Amino acid sequence: MSTAEFGTQQDAGRRLRADREAAxxxxxxxxxxxxxxxxxxxxxxxxxxxxxxxxxELAAAVLDTDPDRYITPRR
Structure with missing residues (x-):
């Protein structure tokens, strides 16, 4: 996946929040x-x-999601 597909650190944080709230x-x-x-x-x-x-991985286990949703490439 490209950096654009992963998004930014802020995008990952927003996905984490959205998944936590949805749960x-x-x-x-x-x-x-x-x-x-x-x-x-x-x-x-x-x-x-x-x-x-x-x-x-910890978050994904609690939220029943894929941990890759929250990982962004290092710059």
Missing amino acids: GIDPSTFAELIGRSRSHIRSLENGNRRITEHVA
Whole structure:
């Protein structure tokens, strides 16, 4: 996949937020489920922090999605 197909770090964060909200999980509960702080989740969803492969896998397991939805290529 090209960078355009993956989108930006902000796009990945928006997908993460949309999937979390669609699953009906609030940010604090989601943070607890994947072993991260609420502020970490906020940074990911706002695109201020890159979603690592490990966090993408944790999130995908909770949200029943594909972890590739949240991974963007390193620049």
